Amino acid sequence: MSLINKMLQDLDARGGQPGHAASAPEIRPVPAPERAFPWLRVALIAGLVAVLGGSGYMAWRLKAAAPSAPAEEVPLDLSKAPPPAPVVREVPVQPAPAEPVEPVAAAPVPEPVQAEPPKPASKRDVAAVKRDVAKAKPAPAAVEPKPAAGRVETTPQRAENGYRRALASLEDGRVTEAIEHLQAALRADPRHDAARQTLVGLLIEAKRPEEAMRQLGAALALDARQPAMAMLLARLQLERGSPGIDTLMRTLPYAAGNGEYHAFLAGALQREERHREAVEQYRQALGTAPQNGVWWMGMGISLQAEKRTPEAMVAFQKARDSGSLTPELQAFVERKLKQFAQ
Template sequence: MSVINKMLTDLERRQGSGEPAAVYVAPARGQGWWMLLLTLICGLALGILSWRSWLYWQQQQERSHLKAVVLPPVSLPSEQAPLPGSSVSELAPQIPLPPAEAQPAPGLSADASTQAAATTWAREASPDPLAQAQTDEGADLDEMDEPQWQDGEPSDAELQPDLHAELAVEAAPEPAPRRAPSLKIETVELSPAEFAVLSERKANAALVKGELSEAEAQFSALLRQTPDNEQARQQLAGLLYGQGRLAEASALLEEGIRRQPDQADFRLLRARLALAEEDKRGALAWLGGARPPLASNLDYYATWAGLSQELGQNAEAAELYVRLLRVQPDQGRWWLGLGIAEDGQGHGERARDAYRNAQLHGNLGEASQAWLGQRLAQLGP
């Protein structure tokens, strides 16, 4: 604190005595060489920029001057001179234009674009010394900006694309009017096999739907086309039998038997029709007219054996039952039929054995079982 007090005291003393205070002057720094270098670089950059700007301005002035020159219309050697009232736009279709200037610039009308193209072509083809001199001066600049024209004469479509498109649309032929849709029906002849398949399909579909008349018509047509069709004949005979038309059904089956004498189904159906008319002997005659394979016609032989037994032909009935039992020995009703046939011939021992086999295998109704018990009791042990 003493040093500060001394300084303050000394300052007051000097102020009181009027002595000027000492002023500290900072020493001036010397400018370095880098400042000079920076100044030179900036000056050089400004000079280059000014020179490039002046060149650009000159180019723009020359281009605007060239575009402003308008020459009088040039008459072609093969064309007549235009009339005094004609304009550049009237000569435009006759002047070949380069492909790049065929399309008008956006925002310009067709006349303006055509006049500009004609003026440019006239400028290039004109031998005017002023235009030639100006072109030589800016040759280097024009080579960079102006497009190089392709050799060859442009087509009409390239010169006036809009007009060419309109003419093409007008010249295009009108589309032929559409004809109204028509239905064409052709007659196709089916082979017998194809007709049989189609008729059978229709007849079966009618049977499923319950349309019996349609089914009958289809089966009849099928038989007229293929008279040896067994399935169609049986189906039609069944339809006629179901409607009570027994005579027609019998005639249909008899015709089938004449065509195919060994056809077991036709004979069996015809025998059942005879039984429906209570003609047992006629039914037996139809069954006895053929001997089809036993294994595939068991009902045929069983019906034949039963009719023979009822009509008292026990020997024939016994023979038929034996043949049936050789194929199916476990059928009680056939053992019962064999026992009755043997009993009718007076063969008690054979009848008793057949009755016992019938009881053993069963498959009999209550009435048959009761009668069989009574008959065994009568024959004794």
């Protein structure tokens, strides 16, 4: 809560006027791990296509360029072809003998399976392979999906990514864009404390206190155990005429031992002339810092208002002797003590 405490100190230094709010320079985004592009998978697929296409093309060129081979050079299965009958070509035409032999040459010689140039089927095969490879090749988003577009981000991841984008925008001086990123981060995860504190600081810096108050109220509604945020919200409420006491009382059970908180609440009660309650809160605050002259002075004022003059004199004396007052406050305490002496 150092950021909120710094904002409170800044507001005190400016006399309650909103102005420069602290940012969170100590917060640094953790770079998200980068995923390597699947070069190996793409190379394998490209190699397969190249081999298939190249082999099909070379086979077609060789077959197309080869002349018609003689029958004896064609690699036919001679065991299945009809046996040659050279005698038929040497015997003159005569009446058919008793047992005529059917001229083998009259039978059509089966064409070699690969005697013709290849038909475009090989090209179609290559094209079919390419289509199959294209179908099998995953889409770019499916190969290595980015967290923002592929896999569904978890709620904390969306909030953290928005927060990182806001910090990047701030580094470039784009405050309005940073505010939008922070608001988006909090919509994803309202419990992102760093985003909330940074957003509140930017809104106060941009003189948008009403929005800052809404953000602080939302944070306390989720978790009232945030004394620093309660004090900041109460301060903004006090500047706009609201006592802010209700805000402080809701978080009071979680501020035990917090002297600053008790003193802040005492001052708010004192402004509303609830001096008896203010005295009790000053007493608890001084229990944590007995030498705080300002708190002794505040207690003296409320004790005097309660007509508890002897106790008020003691409180003013302790304030004077603390040595921690500014010259103006020191003069005020001296005047009070002179009044009591008369």
